[in-house]
Amino acid sequence: xxxxxxxxxxxxxxxxxxxxxxxxxxxxxxxxxxxxxxxxxxxxxxxxxxxxxxxxxxxxxxxxxxxxxxxxxxxxxxxxxxxxxxxxxxxxxxxxxxxxxxxxxxxxxxxxxxxxxxxxxxx
Numbered sequence: 001x002x003x004x005x006x007x008x009x010x011x012x013x014x015x016x017x018x019x020x021x022x023x024x025x026x027x028x029x030x031x032x033x034x035x036x037x038x039x040x041x042x043x044x045x046x047x048x049x050x051x052x053x054x055x056x057x058x059x060x061x062x063x064x065x066x067x068x069x070x071x072x073x074x075x076x077x078x079x080x081x082x083x084x085x086x087x088x089x090x091x092x093x094x095x096x097x098x099x100x101x102x103x104x105x106x107x108x109x110x111x112x113x114x115x116x117x118x119x120x121x122x123x
Contacts, residue, residue: 004030007106013094015073018087019080019110020045027084035089044077044087065100078103081111
């Protein structure tokens, strides 16, 4: 999926990306061979579900993105339409602000590809 490569090229610190269904089944990935993309997809789905549930329970509105920061880097997850998600692994130098801006555009494009492939290709 060229959208993933484009995002990886535009944002400093991205190491791996995965697009998955909202229940964690891998659709596409751009990754290093050392990353288990099925595990990334499953972890991203779990993080997304927890964040959505927390937002609902606390009345914080629609989830835009969830960020987990670790000593060795980041896991950032965001919804892609109603049916999918994008999980991003980044190193400690990940530009989270740039990722937020650029990933919105990519997530919208991927959502169109997943829901209306013919229209997305034409645009």
